[in-house]
Amino acid sequence: MHRIAIVGGGTGGTVLANRLANELKTEIEAGEVEVRLITADPEHVYKPTFLYVPFGKKTVDDASRPIEELVDRRVTLEIGEVTGVDTDRKQLSFPDGSTLEYDQFVLATGANLEPEVIPGLAEGGHHFYGPDGAERLRDELAEFTEGHIVLSVIGVPHMCPAAPVEFTLMxxxxxxxxxxxxxxxxxxxxxxxxxxxxESIAEWATALFEERDVTLETFFNVDEIDPDAGIVETVEGIELEYDLLVAIPPHRGSDLVTDAGLGEDGWVDVDRHTLEATVAEDVYAIGDVADVPTSKAGSVAHYEAGVVADRIASRARGQTPTATYDGKTVCFLEAGMDEATFIEFEYGEEPYVREPSKPLHWAKLGYNESYWLTARGLL
Structure with missing residues (x-):
């Protein structure tokens, strides 16, 4: 039997599992192929929903659904944690000491927030990149009537690269x-x-910030936060006072990646077109954990999943893979509470930023509602 193992049940892992279930359905039903999706969380989370929670437009419950409702019945779903990867033996290990052998393996473990890297950030800052943070920020905003709000992008790269600009305009x-x-x-x-x-998004955002009296500070590299005094201190020696700090924390990849020698800082070194690991055979990475020169966005994980599904299916059939990823990225950007724009680009391209409009805002809201069909592999 040809064994395909996917670790991570976010957008990339779920879309990939469902695509493989469809492309290899004959082989799976004949017992020739197994597609196994392993994830530590029984809930599948659509993180872009959290942007709307601080404004009372969504709740954290809107962001998740049981993953078993989203995964094709032909996929073997396992709720559990993978503690080690041996790429030489092609083997995964689990907390109870058991192991699982694979023929092809995909890491789709996403990115993790690491606010503790910046002294004082966990105590003095808020964010909207997770359920607890989004709810705390909602409560703070509800009572905030005067003072200084600072949105500081500290961690780069980070998930949803447009979200900080969106939050500021919203x-x-x-x-x-x-x-x-x-x-x-x-x-x-x-x-x-x-x-x-x-650059094109920077120019678009800068013009809107000027128009809306939002102060822009660049070359602003945060060194530490003084939560008692309400001060952000930077490497450049700047001190900025705040009453409410909304910070994008530093991000890191997966310890599995580092421990397996697949890349530094938890990001998998991959060929940017094939998404295959550069130091191990039959290992792929998709989504935020893959170190490719484009955004850590849900659409990237979606398109990468399609490419990797094609490549893995070809190899499972003894064929030469030909599918490649060209860096395709699409993204809606909110320009306020009722207008949005839309961008799309590939490797080496600068996106064209369209004029914001209400129909594009409605289109973004519509996609957020239909996302669950995307996760199922239906869109």
């Missing part, structure tokens, strides 16, 4: 709707010399 609009904006200063900080890593 909070500006949200405060205006409630008649609070005149009593609240808003500042956005970014660690390089512009407002975003992609």
């Amino acid at each position: 909070v500006d609009d949200w405060l205006r709707e409630r008649g609070r904006r005149e009593d609240v200063d808003v500042t956005y900080t970014y660690p390089i010399n512009r407002a975003h890593g992609l």
Whole structure:
């Protein structure tokens, strides 16, 4: 039997498992192939939902569904933790000492928040990148009537690269709707010399920030937070006072990656077109954990999953894989509470930022609702 193991039940892992179940359904039903999805969390989480929780537009319950409802019946779903990967023996290990052999293996473990890297950040900062953080930020915003809100991008790279810009434009609009904006200063900080890593998005965001009286601080590399004094201190020697700090924490990959020698800092070194690990055979990585020169976004995981499904299916049939990933990324960006824009690009391209509109905002909300069909492999 040809054994395919996928570790990680986020967007990439789930879409991949379902794509393989469809492409290899004949082989699976004949007992010639097994597709096994291993994930530590029985809930599948759609993280972009958390952006809307601080504004009361979504709840954390809207962001998750039992993964067993999303995975094709032909996939062997296992809720558990993988503690080790031996790429020489092609073997995974588990906490109870048991092991699982594989013929082809895919890491789709995502990215993890690591606020403790910055002294004072866990105590003095808020974020919207997880359920608890999004709910705490919602409660803070509900009572925030005056003062200084600072949105600081500390960790780069990070999940959902457009989200910090979106949050800043949304909070500006949200405060205006409630008649609070005149009593609240808003500042956005970014660690390089512009407002975003992609130049076209940086130019678009900078123009909107100027129009909406949002202060932009660039070359702003946070060194530590003083939560008692309400001060952000930077490597460059800048001190910025805040009343509410919304920070994008540093991110890290998976310890499995580092321990298996597949890459530094938990990110898998892969060929950017084939998504195969550069130091091990029959190992792939998709989604945030794959070190490729594009965004750590859900659409990237989705498109990568399609490519890897094709490559793995070819090998399972004894054929030469030909599918490649070209860096395709698509993303909706909220420009406030009721307008959005849309971008798409590939490796080496700068995205064109369309004029924000209400229909594009509705399209983003519509996609968020239909995401569960995407996870099932139906879109």
